[in-house]
Amino acid sequence: MVGMSVITLDDLSVANITTLLNKARYIDTHRREVAHTCDGRVLATLFYEPSTRTRLSFETAMLRLGGQVIGFAGAQLASVTKGESISDTLKTVSNYVDVVAIRHPKEGAALVAAEAASVPVINAGDGGHMHPTQTLADLATLQSRFGRVNDLTIGLCGDLTFGRTVHSLIETLCRFGNVRFILISPKELRTPQYVLNRINATPSCSYEEVSDLTSVIGDLDALYMTRVQKERFFNEDDYLRLRDTYILDEAKLALAKPDMAVLHPLPRVNEIAKDVDNDPRAAYFEQVKNGMLMRMALESSVLGDTLPGFDAFENKEVAA
Amino acid sequence: MVGMSVITLDDLSVANITTLLNKARYIDTHRREVAHTCDGRVLATLFYEPSTRTRLSFETAMLRLGGQVIGFAGAQLASVTKGESISDTLKTVSNYVDVVAIRHPKEGAALVAAEAASVPVINAGDGGHMHPTQTLADLATLQSRFGRVNDLTIGLCGDLTFGRTVHSLIETLCRFGNVRFILISPKELRTPQYVLNRINATPSCSYEEVSDLTSVIGDLDALYMTRVQKERFFNEDDYLRLRDTYILDEAKLALAKPDMAVLHPLPRVNEIAKDVDNDPRAAYFEQVKNGMLMRMALESSVLGDTLPGFDAFENKEVAA
Amino acid sequence: MVGMSVITLDDLSVANITTLLNKARYIDTHRREVAHTCDGRVLATLFYEPSTRTRLSFETAMLRLGGQVIGFAGAQLASVTKGESISDTLKTVSNYVDVVAIRHPKEGAALVAAEAASVPVINAGDGGHMHPTQTLADLATLQSRFGRVNDLTIGLCGDLTFGRTVHSLIETLCRFGNVRFILISPKELRTPQYVLNRINATPSCSYEEVSDLTSVIGDLDALYMTRVQKERFFNEDDYLRLRDTYILDEAKLALAKPDMAVLHPLPRVNEIAKDVDNDPRAAYFEQVKNGMLMRMALESSVLGDTLPGFDAFENKEVAA
Numbered sequence: 011m012v013g014m015s016v017i018t019l020d021d022l023s024v025a026n027i028t029t030l031l032n033k034a035r036y037i038d039t040h041r042r043e044v045a046h047t048c049d050g051r052v053l054a055t056l057f058y059e060p061s062t063r064t065r066l067s068f069e070t071a072m073l074r075l076g077g078q079v080i081g082f083a084g085a086q087l088a089s090v091t092k093g094e095s096i097s098d099t100l101k102t103v104s105n106y107v108d109v110v111a112i113r114h115p116k117e118g119a120a121l122v123a124a125e126a127a128s129v130p131v132i133n134a135g136d137g138g139h140m141h142p143t144q145t146l147a148d149l150a151t152l153q154s155r156f157g158r159v160n161d162l163t164i165g166l167c168g169d170l171t172f173g174r175t176v177h178s179l180i181e182t183l184c185r186f187g188n189v190r191f192i193l194i195s196p197k198e199l200r201t202p203q204y205v206l207n208r209i210n211a212t213p214s215c216s217y218e219e220v221s222d223l224t225s226v227i228g229d230l231d232a233l234y235m236t237r238v239q240k241e242r243f244f245n246e247d248d249y250l251r252l253r254d255t256y257i258l259d260e261a262k263l264a265l266a267k268p269d270m271a272v273l274h275p276l277p278r279v280n281e282i283a284k285d286v287d288n289d290p291r292a293a294y295f296e297q298v299k300n301g302m303l304m305r306m307a308l309e310s311s312v313l314g315d316t317l318p319g320f321d322a323f324e325n326k327e328v329a330a
Numbered sequence: 331m332v333g334m335s336v337i338t339l340d341d342l343s344v345a346n347i348t349t350l351l352n353k354a355r356y357i358d359t360h361r362r363e364v365a366h367t368c369d370g371r372v373l374a375t376l377f378y379e380p381s382t383r384t385r386l387s388f389e390t391a392m393l394r395l396g397g398q399v400i401g402f403a404g405a406q407l408a409s410v411t412k413g414e415s416i417s418d419t420l421k422t423v424s425n426y427v428d429v430v431a432i433r434h435p436k437e438g439a440a441l442v443a444a445e446a447a448s449v450p451v452i453n454a455g456d457g458g459h460m461h462p463t464q465t466l467a468d469l470a471t472l473q474s475r476f477g478r479v480n481d482l483t484i485g486l487c488g489d490l491t492f493g494r495t496v497h498s499l500i501e502t503l504c505r506f507g508n509v510r511f512i513l514i515s516p517k518e519l520r521t522p523q524y525v526l527n528r529i530n531a532t533p534s535c536s537y538e539e540v541s542d543l544t545s546v547i548g549d550l551d552a553l554y555m556t557r558v559q560k561e562r563f564f565n566e567d568d569y570l571r572l573r574d575t576y577i578l579d580e581a582k583l584a585l586a587k588p589d590m591a592v593l594h595p596l597p598r599v600n601e602i603a604k605d606v607d608n609d610p611r612a613a614y615f616e617q618v619k620n621g622m623l624m625r626m627a628l629e630s631s632v633l634g635d636t637l638p639g640f641d642a643f644e645n646k647e648v649a650a
Numbered sequence: 651m652v653g654m655s656v657i658t659l660d661d662l663s664v665a666n667i668t669t670l671l672n673k674a675r676y677i678d679t680h681r682r683e684v685a686h687t688c689d690g691r692v693l694a695t696l697f698y699e700p701s702t703r704t705r706l707s708f709e710t711a712m713l714r715l716g717g718q719v720i721g722f723a724g725a726q727l728a729s730v731t732k733g734e735s736i737s738d739t740l741k742t743v744s745n746y747v748d749v750v751a752i753r754h755p756k757e758g759a760a761l762v763a764a765e766a767a768s769v770p771v772i773n774a775g776d777g778g779h780m781h782p783t784q785t786l787a788d789l790a791t792l793q794s795r796f797g798r799v800n801d802l803t804i805g806l807c808g809d810l811t812f813g814r815t816v817h818s819l820i821e822t823l824c825r826f827g828n829v830r831f832i833l834i835s836p837k838e839l840r841t842p843q844y845v846l847n848r849i850n851a852t853p854s855c856s857y858e859e860v861s862d863l864t865s866v867i868g869d870l871d872a873l874y875m876t877r878v879q880k881e882r883f884f885n886e887d888d889y890l891r892l893r894d895t896y897i898l899d900e901a902k903l904a905l906a907k908p909d910m911a912v913l914h915p916l917p918r919v920n921e922i923a924k925d926v927d928n929d930p931r932a933a934y935f936e937q938v939k940n941g942m943l944m945r946m947a948l949e950s951s952v953l954g955d956t957l958p959g960f961d962a963f964e965n966k967e968v969a970a
Contacts, residue, residue: 041370052714066374070400070427073372079400080710080713081706082723098916098918101938102916277418278414278418295422295424298421298425386720386743387746390692390747393692393720399720403722596738596742597734597738598738604737615741615742622746
């Protein structure tokens with residue numbers, strides 16, 4: 011992965027993703043050993059729209075590896091956009107840093123950035139496109155809970171039409187194969203056909219579409235919750251009627267397997283009740299940690315910085 | 331203090347504060363020795379309202395100890411507040427960092443943050459509540475000027491009704507005892523009764539209320555100046571009549587003891603004339619330095635990071 | 651240069667600038683050797699108006715030397731300006747950091763800052779005044795392309811009336827001497843008389859004023875392009891007629907020497923066509939790198955931090 015830009019998950023092979031998952035697991039238990047992996051490196055976080063949680067995750071990842079960070083976010087960017095193209099900004103910043111994380115409201119901006127830059131660029135979200143490190147965080151959470159990202163029954167619940175994190179997750183899981191998807195949504199917010207086609211094209215994967223969470227929750231290994239936004243509905247009545255169906259609380263959770271994992275890309279509004287937070291099945295704050303770990307794995311990989319001790323760890327794993 | 335959150339000064343015992351004062355003194359003269367105390371640590375500065383001077387002080391403190399900083403301030407926070415509770419933000423950020431400094435416009439926000447976080451939280455100001463590290467800076471300045479924080483006559487001058495730094499300082503000095511307070515203010519801006527009660531409840535402390543600075547300045551060991559804001563007055567005439575009485579200049583300072591210390595929480599507007607800055611009695615920029623030193627002492631203490639050489643230093647002090 | 655503030659280029663002697671040029675050259679080829687030159691140092695970037703590219707350059711420079719950075723930019727500064735003078739802010743910040751880079755919309759602000767601060771202050775732009783590190787970047791680019799900053803024919807093209815970077819460059823080159831200036835602009839945007847006087851006062855320098863780029867481009871060793879802003883013209887017709895004359899593209903570049911260097915202070919709008927970027931004569935992104943290198947040289951010099959190995963390098967150069 012050395013020198014590679016990561017704009018969509020297709021830039022990473024299944025083997026690449028597997029390596030990143032292994033690296034994340036290693037980093038989590040070897041914080042001190044990896045703390046100087048990126049000594050002398052500098053990351054630029056170029057956030058043309060604010061996304062504080064994503065920015066802080068990328069930045070912490072680099073700091074925890076011994077590197078440094080420069081950048082801008084939201085309101086500070088006035089002087090950057092003033093008459094300067096993304097290409098020119100990236101050609102400039104390539105003189106300062108070793109790797110860039112970019113967030114931009116326009117689709118395609120991250121690709122333009124990667125083409126102009128002479129250093130690796132990681133897409134931290136551009137318009138409606140994918141946000142690859144969010145999906146990496148989701149995969150790492152399945153991996154840490156189940157020791158695998160396939161051979162699982164995974165429920166995806168809520169807004170399956172507009173929630174791009176679920177589309178990206180489904181597509182990536184199809185590359186690993188052997189997943190049964192339970193797609194739980196009101197009829198207004200069903201999964202788009204192109205995503206269903208992707209599942210259909212994968213012999214080892216299958217799906218069911220249902221509208222009731224409680225009827226299927228008992229079958230699930232993992233439940234991926236998403237926000238159901240009021241403005242997606244045709245009228246207020248439909249929204250009010252349906253909303254509660256897609257709120258996860260301890261009552262609904264009582265019907266689930268004792269080791270089911272609850273994921274959510276965060277921030278949540280009210281689709282997971284507070285009382286779920288202390289349930290051991292709640293995995294969404296772990297997911298935040300996994301996001302940081304995967305960003306550490308990715309940043310060090312595209313920089314070509316070797317994690318001390320990782321090779322021995324991986325060989326031992328393979329031998330075992 | 332390891333793992334402790336500091337929301338108000340009541341979270342710190344007199345013994346804790348004494349240790350912090352000793353640590354600050356040690357740090358000031360052993361900058362190089364302590365420069366790696368917090369290697370590998372990360373501080374988050376979560377400033378939901380801008381307070382640049384406070385933020386820079388917390389950040390410098392961590393950097394001077396070898397740690398790193400992430401965070402947001404003011405305009406960058408849009409995406410954080412967008413539908414996410416303080417609790418969820420703190421649960422997220424707890425996955426990234428080792429200690430948090432939070433500033434928020436709402437009273438109680440820092441406590442909510444501390445309860446959600448799994449790492450220590452330091453209150454950098456929330457609404458009308460206390461701002462404990464400001465008072466720590468004030469105490470460190472008395473300590474550095476007089477070698478003690480009691481056995482002193484301390485004048486507090488200006489707006490004693492709304493100035494929360496003076497209330498916090500009085501209450502904390504009462505815990506140390508043996509302080510005589512001279513409360514100097516126009517009648518419109520007198521010290522609130524609950525603060526006077528606190529002094530009355532401390533046998534070793536006493537107070538007098540006066541309206542004229544010049545008549546008492548000669549008695550003072552320290553003079554704590556505050557801003558007198560125009561909008562606190564019922565009418566412009568009163569303001570104009572009284573304002574100058576509470577401006578400290580070289581003429582008034584000529585009446586003071588040669589080793590009196592002038593403190594001010596800063597920023598000042600015009601309540602201390604520029605010509606006072608070069609007077610050796612001016613201690614308000616020293617106070618800024620002491621604020622940073624006390625934040626270094628506090629950050630390292632709640633992290634449980636030992637200052638190299640401090641134990642030997644402290645034992646020698648006790649023996650002497 | 652230890653402890654020196656740099657507000658205008660006149661603060662630096664020709665010998666100082668020569669040392670900085672040598673240091674920048676050394677740093678570029680000895681990145682690893684200098685990576686800990688400023689360990690333990692902290693830079694404050696106080697940007698009272700946003701200027702992201704300049705801020706990132708100053709910050710990267712300090713990080714690449716092993717130091718750390720605090721600061722504010724644009725929207726974050728509300729609390730700083732609120733009733734506090736630049737002097738008080740600098741007296742405060744002097745307690746936190748070892749060196750300051752300041753940007754302010756008002757002329758003279760950097761000088762006021764330097765007078766109040768107890769640490770070195772570097773002007774990163776104040777109002778219409780000079781921006782000394784931009785000119786240092788320009789000089790370093792000539793030095794790296796030609797091995798010298800004199801004995802050159804230098805074209806300056808575009809808006810020579812309002813472009814303060816060209817005035818500063820001309821004045822500084824006159825101090826080195828032996829430069830022939832070709833001043834290429836529409837008659838509305840000619841070089842001011844005081845700059846021409848500066849050239850006239852330098853026996854070894856000369857100038858010609860022309861309005862056509864193509865007729866002189868073949869004579870040039872270096873071509874310094876600037877923006878021609880629409881609002882500088884009396885009417886739209888003049889603007890449209892003249893604009894294209896001052897756009898550099900591959901067709902015009904075909905008339906130039908094979909080793910001519912194209913400089914531009916950036917950001918560009920459309921005065922250099924994209925197709926020029928891949929021409930080896932394009933030096934404007936190199937200029938960005940040189941800006942960072944000169945800031946590394948300057949920051950370490952005013953801090954008195956010795957670049958490991960530089961003295962031996964310099965002695966060898968002198969001997970050769």
